[in-house]
Amino acid sequence: MKKRILIVAGARPNFVKIAPLMYEFGRHKRLFEVVLVHTGQHYDFEMSDVFFQNLKITKPDIHLNVGSVSHAVQTAKIMIAFEHAILEQKPDLVIVVGDVNSTLACSLVASKLNIRIAHVEAGLRSFDRTMPEEINRMVTDSLSDYLFVSEKNGLRNLKREGIDPNKIYFVGNVMIDTLSANLSIINESDILSRLRLTCNEYSVVTLHRPSNVDSAETIAEVFDILRAVSRVVKMVYPIHPRTRKMIRKHKFSSKFEELGNLLLINPLSYIDFIKLVKESKFVITDSGGIQEETTSLGVPCLTMRENTERPVTIEEGTNYLVGRSKTKVLSFVKKIINGKSKNGSIPELWDGKSAKRIVKIISMIQ
Ligand code: UD1
Numbered sequence: 465m466k467k468r469i470l471i472v473a474g475a476r477p478n479f480v481k482i483a484p485l486m487y488e489f490g491r492h493k494r495l496f497e498v499v500l501v502h503t504g505q506h507y508d509f510e511m512s513d514v515f516f517q518n519l520k521i522t523k524p525d526i527h528l529n530v531g532s533v534s535h536a537v538q539t540a541k542i543m544i545a546f547e548h549a550i551l552e553q554k555p556d557l558v559i560v561v562g563d564v565n566s567t568l569a570c571s572l573v574a575s576k577l578n579i580r581i582a583h584v585e586a587g588l589r590s591f592d593r594t595m596p597e598e599i600n601r602m603v604t605d606s607l608s609d610y611l612f613v614s615e616k617n618g619l620r621n622l623k624r625e626g627i628d629p630n631k632i633y634f635v636g637n638v639m640i641d642t643l644s645a646n647l648s649i650i651n652e653s654d655i656l657s658r659l660r661l662t663c664n665e666y667s668v669v670t671l672h673r674p675s676n677v678d679s680a681e682t683i684a685e686v687f688d689i690l691r692a693v694s695r696v697v698k699m700v701y702p703i704h705p706r707t708r709k710m711i712r713k714h715k716f717s718s719k720f721e722e723l724g725n726l727l728l729i730n731p732l733s734y735i736d737f738i739k740l741v742k743e744s745k746f747v748i749t750d751s752g753g754i755q756e757e758t759t760s761l762g763v764p765c766l767t768m769r770e771n772t773e774r775p776v777t778i779e780e781g782t783n784y785l786v787g788r789s790k791t792k793v794l795s796f797v798k799k800i801i802n803g804k805s806k807n808g809s810i811p812e813l814w815d816g817k818s819a820k821r822i823v824k825i826i827s828m829i830q
Contacts, residue, residue, distance in 0.1 A: 466497045469826070473524075474503035475541070475570035476565025479515035480734060481561040481584060484641035484819035486521050495827055499553050503542045503566040505722075510731045518734040519642065526553075535565060535596060542569035557826065560604060561585055561638070563597035563752070566751045567604050575607040578643040580585060580829075582820060584638055586611035587618025588752075588773035594675070597752070605742055610829075612822050614638070614756075615776040615811055635821040636813030639753050640760050644816030646735060659700060659727065663743040667697050669726075669795075672704035673750040674769060676788070680714040685788045686768070687719055690748075692790055693797055697745060699811035701731045715771070746800045748793070755783045760814060764805045765766075766796050782808035788812035 473482045482500070486530035492501045502524035505514045516523065528545040529537055529599045537605065542565065546688065550558070550573060558574040560567045561584040574581050583614070586605050589597050598749025602625075605611060610681055611627065614637040622632050643650075656663065669690060677681050677722075693699060703711075711717050720728055732740065741747055746756060746764040755774050758765035785791040799805050813821075 466495060467557065467826070467829070468497045468553065468555045469557050469559060470499045470501060470550070470553055472501050472503065472546075472557045472566060472570045473561065474505035474530075475562075475564040476506050476511050476515065476712070476731075477751075478561050478564060478566065479512065479519065479521065479596050480642050480753065481638045483515075483521050484518035484638050484645065485561075485584070485822065487645075488819040488823040491814075492827065496823075497549060499526065499555065500524045501526045501546065501549055501570075501796070503526065503570070504531055504547070504568045505538065505542070506532055509733075510733070511705065512824040516731045519646070521614060535777055538565050538714060539569045542566055543573050546570050546573045548578060549642045549771070550574060557582055557610075557698070557829070558730075559584060560608075563588070563601045565596070565600065570601040571604045572605045578828050580609040581607055582610035582612065582826065583608040584612045585614050586632070587613040588615075589621045590771045590773040592771050596674075598773070609786065610825070612818075612825075614814075614818070615774065617775050629636075633770065633821070633825055634813065635825070636818035637756060637760075637814060638818045639756055641819050642734075643757060643760055643815050646738070650735050650738045655732065655736040655739050656743060656766065659729070659740075661743075662697070663696065663698065664745055666744055667699050668694065668741055668744045668747045669699050669701040670704070670749045670751050670754060671701075672707045673703070673769065673770060674706075676706045676750050677710045681717075683711060683714050683716050684790065685790075687716060689768075689788065689790045689793050690720075690726060691723055692794060693748070696721050696794075696797055697801070698725045699748075700729065700740060700744075702729050702737065706719075724788070725809075728819060746797070746805075754783075756814075758782055758818075759808055760810060764800045766793055766798075768793075776811045780811050782806060794801060
């Protein structure tokens, strides 16, 4: 009998992670029946639909349409709607990816209904519980039956937490599967000419974490750093809706717009964004996935956070933690411009075959 697999995605980075899984399950239609659930945590065309188009993901079978509300309300709304979906679909396994509220909410529901859970990107820890994602990661991992780990630090974290080693599988990074599978299309993107940019002569900024953008004080610090960097190198900033909202709320819009060397643009599609990153001199970010994508592409990355749940990107990759220290940022920018930043290497199993490994393991589940 075919295994019935329910895959959950809700927010922008989830779509990049489910794409190779959907593809792999699609190659094994004899073994699996897959139901894709979109929670609706992200809903704007440029935060959701364009990723389905770019990555050729089939339309969701079920859409929960939860939208943006507070953490508790969002989690609760997803749980209520997802319980209906599970009771109707009766899956053998629920797959959740990453660390967003949709990941947490759907894991809670599945575990209460005694449905087995697979967590893709398990074991990552920032050890910073002020990050909503850290809570989501810890709870999801503790409820999961199959923990698919992307970097070896994840294995150590799960071991320390006493998770049964028989549940843990080191499979590599599905985000890098998506990157490898789309490289030739990425190379063809015309985003540089559309933005009138020259290869290797600009940097990319993406900042959207509450710790950086939710208060006037932190936005002021971020603004001060970006202003200083923009004096040295042209910057492009595809701006997340949360950040746009916060910049407006704290009355920083005109300040950002007045920076001559900082180009504020709407969020980009996956293909255009990766092309922009690939050809850039360096990236400044607080995203999780972008720390990994820059490591895979060999592009220097300055992460504006005090910690990372993805330490392999620092130990082996091209990533540096800079917090909101202007001195650190400027000193790394200088290093990078002088060609003195680390080259980095590709972490183990970031080889474009992670989804294959995951699907193989799932095919062996009784
Ligand atoms: C969420 C994830 C975060 C991830 C990020 C990627 C959680 C706790 N956070 O953060 O881990 O890095 O997605 O983008 O799950 N909004 C829109 N349109 C949309 C979606 C959001 O305008 O399509 C605006 C809304 O004003 C919303 C705000 O962005 O209130 C924040 O959205 P939300 O999903 O709550 O969190 P993110 O900051 O996007």
